[in-house]
Amino acid sequence: MSAPQYKQLTQSVSTQLAQLRKTQPGVMKGFADMGKAAMAGGALDPKTKELIALAIGVASRCDGCIGFHTQALARLGASTEEVHEALGVAIYMGGGPVAMYAANAVAAFNEASLPAQA
Template identity: 75%
Template sequence: MSETSYKQLTHGISSNLAQLRQTQPDVMKGFGEIGKAAMSGGAIDAKTKELIALAIGVATRCEGCIGFHSKALAHMNASLEEVHDALGVAIYMGGGPSVMYAANAVAAFNEFKS
């Protein structure tokens, strides 16, 4: 079981990113625009894109990604089964380390869902 509080983690990251938005406005605006473009419209619905992002976050071992994408999925009313299916793909693609981060993603999703 992960000891990380993903609510605290995402809050802390958001606070730190606020500083970067002040000192690196063009970079942060550009990153935000990439995110908007990648997650909007297209042939794949928004929830599926978030599931893909969560799986990539697990496979790349990004705790912040796990937190933010789990939060988004919880707000989109993703089911536990949908999240677990995405995590199964992440495990397949990332091997043993992804198993450990998949467990963290389960904890993050459950924390935001409650």
């Protein structure tokens, strides 16, 4: 199984979502507001919340989720060990199929952690 190119995938998803922001502004604004509220710091810091979101995205087998949350984790300075530990919990909860998506998440985090090329 080959992992998608996650930067390209998330750019494509963002382009498609832009259309929905035009045609469904209330729904998309509501979703964005919910995301901001859910990911804001509180008892759990934003990095921990992104690790949870990644694990859920992997368990849900959502490539877009994997792409967006690994990029956020790279920006937040997550370590490979933190990401892999969260993926271990996802594998425990979801079994073999989740292990295959965890491998994709490793590839996505590695891709997101590479320095940007000009």
